[in-house]
Amino acid sequence: EADIYQTPRYLVIGTGKKITLECSQTMGHDKMYWYQQDPGMELHLIHYSYGVNSTEKGDLSSESTVSRIRTEHFPLTLESARPSHTSQYLCASSSLGGGNTEAFFGQGTRLTVV
Amino acid sequence: GENVEQHPSTLSVQEGDSAVIKCTYSDSASNYFPWYKQELGKGPQLIIDIRSNVGEKKDQRIAVTLNKTAKHFSLHITETQPEDSAVYFCAASIGGKLIFGQGTELSVKP
Numbered sequence: 001e002a003d004i005y006q007t008p009r010y011l012v013i014g015t016g017k018k019i020t021l022e023c024s025q026t027m028g029h030d031k032m033y034w035y036q037q038d039p040g041m042e043l044h045l046i047h048y049s050y051g052v053n054s055t056e057k058g059d060l061s062s063e064s065t066v067s068r069i070r071t072e073h074f075p076l077t078l079e080s081a082r083p084s085h086t087s088q089y090l091c092a093s094s095s096l097g098g099g100n101t102e103a104f105f106g107q108g109t110r111l112t113v114v
Numbered sequence: 115g116e117n118v119e120q121h122p123s124t125l126s127v128q129e130g131d132s133a134v135i136k137c138t139y140s141d142s143a144s145n146y147f148p149w150y151k152q153e154l155g156k157g158p159q160l161i162i163d164i165r166s167n168v169g170e171k172k173d174q175r176i177a178v179t180l181n182k183t184a185k186h187f188s189l190h191i192t193e194t195q196p197e198d199s200a201v202y203f204c205a206a207s208i209g210g211k212l213i214f215g216q217g218t219e220l221s222v223k224p
Contacts, residue, residue, distance in 0.1 A: 031210075033211075033212070035214075040216075040217075041201055041216065041217035041219070042214070042216045042217060043158075043203065043214040043217075045211055045212070045213065045214075048211060050210075058211070059116070059211075059213070090157055090158070092157075092212075094212075101146075102148065102160045102163065103148070103160070103212055104160075105150075105157030105158050105159070106157050107155070107156055107157050108156075108157050
């Protein structure tokens with residue numbers, strides 16, 4: 001069982017609200033990622049980080065922002081939620097380990113904006 | 115741009131039959147190709163991976179093959195069981211990022 005946790009699991013929130021999705025891992029991994037998973041299943045990379053104070057935008061443009069102040073924590077924030085942000089958000093982490101190693105996923109946060 | 119194409123999007127097989135899922139990738143510099151299984155309500159979990167210096171890897175009923183020249187790789191599941199029913203994703207490491215295929219929903223009928 002991977003030691004990566006996302007909270008909350010489910011969130012229903014009104015338009016215009018600010019929200020933060022939490023992601024924490026206890027494996028000491030340097031790399032962390034946020035994926036958005038649409039109803040058609042596809043996983044889209046929206047943010048990633050190589051370590052503390054490192055954040056990069058992924059391939060899918062997103063209005064969300066991320067921060068990486070501590071190795072174990074990689075929160076995602078939406079300043080003003082909209083119905084178009086309704087989706088499943090998955091956090092993952094991996095070790096740097098020379099480049100390419102297994103990514104461990106959290107259970108996801110299902111966000112609904114009404 | 116960098117992308118990974120996965121086929122088919124849905125696959126239905128009879129219990130005991132084999133299932134094959136295929137992926138192609140665009141970046142010839144990719145050198146790590148994992149496969150993930152996602153069950154309902156859970157995050158994806160790694161089931162097998164292969165690196166570019168290997169052509170084939172097997173783990174019990176699951177095998178993966180890689181053709182670097184053609185830039186495609188495949189997942190083979192033999193003797194399928196109902197508990198193999200899930201969504202399967204291929205991925206390729208491109209520029210330090212994991213880029214996923216579109217997913218295949220596998221249904222194994224008893």
